[in-house]
Amino acid sequence: MKTPKRIQPLVEDGLVDEVLRPLMSGKEATVYVVRCGREIRCAKVYKEASKRSFKQAVQYQEGRKGRNSRRNRAIEKGSKYGRAQQEEEWHTAEVDALYKLAAAGVRVPEPYGCFDGVLLMELVTNEHGEVAPRLNDVSMEPDQAREHHALVMKYVMRMLCAGLVHGDLSEFNVLVNEEGPIIIDLPQAVDAAANNHAKSMLERDIQNMTNYYGRFAPELLVSRYHKEMWALFETGKLHPDYVLTGHFHKVEKAADVDSVMLQIKEAYAEKLARDERIRDDD
Numbered sequence: 001m002k003t004p005k006r007i008q009p010l011v012e013d014g015l016v017d018e019v020l021r022p023l024m025s026g027k028e029a030t031v032y033v034v035r036c037g038r039e040i041r042c043a044k045v046y047k048e049a050s051k052r053s054f055k056q057a058v059q060y061q062e063g064r065k066g067r068n069s070r071r072n073r074a075i076e077k078g079s080k081y082g083r084a085q086q087e088e089e090w091h092t093a094e095v096d097a098l099y100k101l102a103a104a105g106v107r108v109p110e111p112y113g114c115f116d117g118v119l120l121m122e123l124v125t126n127e128h129g130e131v132a133p134r135l136n137d138v139s140m141e142p143d144q145a146r147e148h149h150a151l152v153m154k155y156v157m158r159m160l161c162a163g164l165v166h167g168d169l170s171e172f173n174v175l176v177n178e179e180g181p182i183i184i185d186l187p188q189a190v191d192a193a194a195n196n197h198a199k200s201m202l203e204r205d206i207q208n209m210t211n212y213y214g215r216f217a218p219e220l221l222v223s224r225y226h227k228e229m230w231a232l233f234e235t236g237k238l239h240p241d242y243v244l245t246g247h248f249h250k251v252e253k254a255a256d257v258d259s260v261m262l263q264i265k266e267a268y269a270e271k272l273a274r275d276e277r278i279r280d281d282d
Contacts, residue, residue, distance in 0.1 A: 004032065006045045014042060015115065015179060023131065028187060029244055033123060033131075037095040041112065045186070046091050091117045094187040097164060100264050104162040106155045107182050124184075126177040135174040135181065135212065145216035151180050153225050153244055156202070160233055161240045164189045165198045169205035171212040192233065201231055224248040 010016040016034045023031040033175050034043045091114055098111040110122040124132040173185040192198045206226040214221040223246035232238035
């Protein structure tokens with residue numbers, strides 16, 4: 001097929017030898033199957049901001065602060081330079097997340113680098129060498145649904161331990177082969193500690209996955225993994241090998257009314273004494 005304009009520089013630089021066919025087109029990118037030497041990989045070409053249909057991008061970029069103060073100011077002002085830098089950050093966020101999550105024990109496609117808005121990465125296949133299907137196109141028995149759901153919960157937990165929340169996780173952003181689920185599409189991944197929306201995004205990610213697997217194993221629908229994970233994360237108790245239960249019981253601590261009333265009385269007494277000193281000075 002004809003080489004897309006955005007991939008042409010990679011062909012000229014010897015990073016890609018041939019574009020074989022388009023694979024899929026999504027809300028933020030178009031993916032092509034490419035040949036790199038003897039290997040078949042995929043090239044993810046990010047769409048320009050004006051052509052992306054991904055909503056609330058600003059919400060996802062909250063907390064992404066680089067070390068370059070000039071760059072940060074330009075992004076905040078929305079200048080032409082700033083918009084270009086923001087686009088570059090959006091492009092490189094996914095490859096950075098892929099490297100980070102692979103090191104954290106999350107099953108993701110292997111990245112090979114991002115070049116001018118084109119991400120080269122592993123083409124995930126099944127045992128027959130065919131492109132692995134998305135979870136949305138797969139049905140399963142209850143036992144397999146429970147097994148895969150547990151794996152996805154482990155991956156989400158390890159992402160959180162690495163300081164990231166996917167932010168757009170659903171059955172459309174998970175591939176499946178004989179080895180199990182693979183998490184994909186991470187340009188919008190957020191900093192769990194720096195983004196004020198991280199908790200709600202984590203809850204949505206987990207709910208999306210639980211709802212899907214719950215179609216095949218309905219008992220999963222009553223699990224509360226998002227509350228369990230976030231409570232452990234907030235208290236610093238979450239670690240990559242933590243064994244999740246899916247249960248969460250909030251400990252309600254009874255209010256010490258007597259102590260509160262004593263503090264109020266002491267504060268009132270201090271106010272009266274302060275007022276009296278002021279009158280004496282006058």
